[in-house]
Amino acid sequence: MRQTELFTKTRREAPKDEISKNAILLTRAGFIHKEMAGVYSFLPLGLGVIKNIKKIIAEEMEKLGSQEIIMSTLQNKEIWEKTDRWSDEKVDVWFKSTFKNGSEVGFGWSHEEPIMEMMKSHISSYQDLPVKVHQFQNKLRNEVRAKSGIMRCREFIMKDMYYFALTEEDNLTFYNMVIEVYLNVFRRVGLGHVTFVTSASGGVFTDEFSHEFQTICESGEDNIYVHKDGKLALNEEIFNDKTLEKLKVEKSDFEMKKAAEVGNIFNFGTKKSEQLGLSASNSNGEKKPVFLSSYGIGVTRLMGTVVEVLSDEKGIVWPKEIAPFQVHLLVLSDKVRSFADEIYQTFISHRIEVLYDDRDLRAGEKFADADLIGIPTRVVVGDKALKSKKLEIKDRATGKTREMTIENLIKELKG
């Protein structure tokens, strides 16, 4: 894409109503627009990142055999009353409204109850199981305090997956598979080195632990304790003598870290199925409640976390897999403009996603903007290039500069 056609602009200064690093950088670079507290729109560059994160997640969900759906945002009050989660005393993040006829309707902050209800139409026998579905959904939550830019919003994108199983063993086997798949997702978005599977309390629905995926990050809301072996991590809420005893570990081997919860998985057993009446006949014709587990990843929070963890003083540093473009092509003078145009076309013909800074600006501004936007590979075309026919390549993350031909660069990017 030509940058002269990109409608967003970069800003030199941080907006006064944002303190968090993710919001400041994403706003300055033109990835997001704040509509109100905790509510953001995603602009072309931001949407590019969202799409890439979704793509990674979708690929990983596909490995698990999950099918994608989209459930409605408007939700039926009666379904939630069955599990006693309609009242504002029980769930304090509800957005609710009323139809013209006066009956109440909820805006989806979670989809567990509706999907259970929906599956009653599709699951009746053990032969129908297991069922795996996921969706990317805008969740609406009436947070009393939105904060930290896109880390905690009133409207945000979440991937949620649900697994319906005949047996507890099957449910657990899948649960453990998802842990590995999730770790892969966080590796691919560039956070593998700082993301831990963390045991946490199960909340209202599970008696034992649930698992969270926590990314070490100063702006995180949670405190987790990471074991020195680097494998075990515990949420502060269960970091007590009882837990330590159960796990046979020493308190002194843990270090406390601030972390952002980027994913969360729950094993509900048959509890919800019993509440909502979802059952399947086994081979003996007996009706048995279906086992449920659910799996969430906060897509927009994940994007914010990447910015928090990987940016530097000059701007954002996107990992290759989620960057809105692979290459940022900068032309520095009119003398080399036609040469740069050719290079732009060459990238396009090789299907390499390229943002072409064809604006009539000084070099310094282009460099500063490129640093801020954070595309992984920068290709600079200045007067020098005319003679050498070699491209100047700068890596955003390391700052290292190399010279190479367009052919070799394309080979490397494709490789």
Added chain:
RNA sequence: CGGGCCGUAGUAUAUCGGUAGUAUGCAUGCUUUGGGAGCAUGAGGGCCGAGUUCGAUUCUCGGCGGCCCGACCA
């Protein structure tokens, strides 16, 4: 939901109970052109409401909005 801070051009910031200034961005022109260039000219501003006052952007109250701390947090 408790507590704190805040609301001034597109953005970011000053000052002041009596013509609201600066930077940046924007527009035009000339010069410049490898790390946010220089000069000139121009357009552009007090969140809303009430009160105090001769006069309010400034002081008081209310509203609306924003950020932070805490509480909360599938």
